[in-house]
Each structure stands twice: as C-alpha cells, then as structure tokens.
Amino acid sequence: MLDSRMIQHLRRPLNYGACALDAKGVKANRVTIIGFLVGGLALPSLVFELPLLALFFILLNRIFDGLDGALARIQGPTDAGGFLDISLDFIFYSLVPFAFVLANPSENAVAGAFLIFSFVGTGSSFLAFSSLAFKKGITDPVYKNKSIYYMTGLTEGTETLLCFVFMCLFPAYFSEIAFVFACLCWFTTMSRIYNGFKTLEMR
Numbered sequence: 001m002l003d004s005r006m007i008q009h010l011r012r013p014l015n016y017g018a019c020a021l022d023a024k025g026v027k028a029n030r031v032t033i034i035g036f037l038v039g040g041l042a043l044p045s046l047v048f049e050l051p052l053l054a055l056f057f058i059l060l061n062r063i064f065d066g067l068d069g070a071l072a073r074i075q076g077p078t079d080a081g082g083f084l085d086i087s088l089d090f091i092f093y094s095l096v097p098f099a100f101v102l103a104n105p106s107e108n109a110v111a112g113a114f115l116i117f118s119f120v121g122t123g124s125s126f127l128a129f130s131s132l133a134f135k136k137g138i139t140d141p142v143y144k145n146k147s148i149y150y151m152t153g154l155t156e157g158t159e160t161l162l163c164f165v166f167m168c169l170f171p172a173y174f175s176e177i178a179f180v181f182a183c184l185c186w187f188t189t190m191s192r193i194y195n196g197f198k199t200l201e202m203r
Contacts, residue, residue: 010066018070028072029081035064036088039095046099046168054099055168061092062161089157090123096164100174111175111182118182121189122155129196136200155181155188 021031039061045054065085072081094116101112163181167174 011070014066014070015074017067018074021067021071022074026071028068028075029084031064031068031071032081032085032088035061035068036092038064039092043095043099043102046096046171047102049103049171051168051171054096055165058096058161058164058168062157065089065157086127090119093123093160094119096167097178100167100171100178103171104174108174108178111178115178115182115185118185118189122185122192125189125192125196129192129200132196132200154191155185159184 038057040057042054042057042061045051045057068081068085072078072085097112097115097119100108159181163177166177170177
C-alpha cells in the first residue's frame with residue numbers, strides 16, 4: 001500500500017548510490033547476495049536478545065534491496081537477477097519472525113508460526129499471479145521496471161518493514177504485533193486471490 005509512495009522519496013538517493021556502485025564495477029546480483037547475508041545477521045542478534053542490533057541489520061538489508069534494484073535498472077535487469085532477488089527477499093521476511101520464535105519459543109511460537117503462515121499466503125498469491133500475468137502478457141501499470149508483475153495490497157514491503165521495526169523496538173509485544181500483522185496479511189492474500197482470479201478469468 002505504501003511502497004509506491006516510498007519509491008518516489010527513495011528513488012533519487014538510491015539512484016545516486018547505484019551510480020556510485022556501477023562506477024566501481026559492482027554487479028546487482030552481488031549486492032543482492034551481500035544484502036541477504038547482512039540481513040541474516042538479524043537472526044543471531046535476535047536469538048541473543050539484541051533487538052536493536054537486529055534492527056540495524058534489517059534496515060541494512062532493505063537498503064541493499066533498494067540498491068540492487070536501482071543498480072539492475074542501470075546495468076539492465078535480468079530474469080536471473082529478478083529470481084534471485086525475490087527468492088532471497090521471501091526467505092529474509094520469514095527469517096525475522098523465526099528468529100523471535102527461537103529467542104523465546106514458549107511465548108512467541110504460536111504468533112511466529114501464524115505470521116510465517118500468513119507470509120505463505122501473501123507470497124504464494126503474489127508469485128502465482130505474477131507468473132500467469134507474464135504468460136498472458138498482462139503488464140504492470142505501477143511497477144513498470146520490475147522483472148515480475150507486482151500485485152499491490154494492504155501489506156507490502158514497506159508495511160512489513162514497519163512491522164519488523166516495531167517488533168525490534170518492542171520485543172515484549174512480539175506476539176501482539178505478529179497476530180495483528182498476520183491478520184492484515186490475510187486480508188491482502190484474500191484480496192489478491194479474488195482480484196487475481198477475476199483478472200485472469202477475463203483474459
């Protein structure tokens with residue numbers, strides 16, 4: 001819901017950073033992998049109850065994610081790069097609630113499992129429609145430079161990041177935050193399934 005607005009504000013600084021990286025010969029896929037590995041450090045940080053350090057790595061991961069896209073637009077987007085980026089993004093999104101579960105399974109397990117379950121819904125509906133949209137030649141009117149069709153929804157990347165920020169700032173309320181956000185994710189999933197089905201049915 002907020003991604004398109006955030007992109008407008010971040011496009012210029014990301015392009016500036018991407019141009020600097022491109023001038024040094026850095027490839028977009030390398031930025032994608034490094035960003036994922038950096039984001040992965042949030043897991044041990046949360047397990048050892050260092051949520052602010054985890055937040056630092058989460059924010060770095062999202063910065064790298066923006067940079068690799070901007071860099072890909074400069075160097076030319078590829079199917080392989082798009083596949084790598086979206087695959088690692090979904091793994092990273094599930095990594096954060098899983099880390100909270102590992103940190104305190106007795107209190108966080110159910111809420112964490114429910115949130116990961118909801119991510120399966122948002123991710124599968126998103127990717128299933130994207131693959132069929134490409135097959136039927138349906139173009140994306142919002143994210144024209146993306147390698148796949150991006151279905152919008154109530155919970156997108158920006159909302160997920162805000163959820164993680166609140167979790168790291170208020171770890172004692174992880175379960176409450178996770179349950180609320182998971183319910184919002186299911187609203188997104190249901191709306192995507194409905195809208196995706198109607199769109200494909202008319203093609």
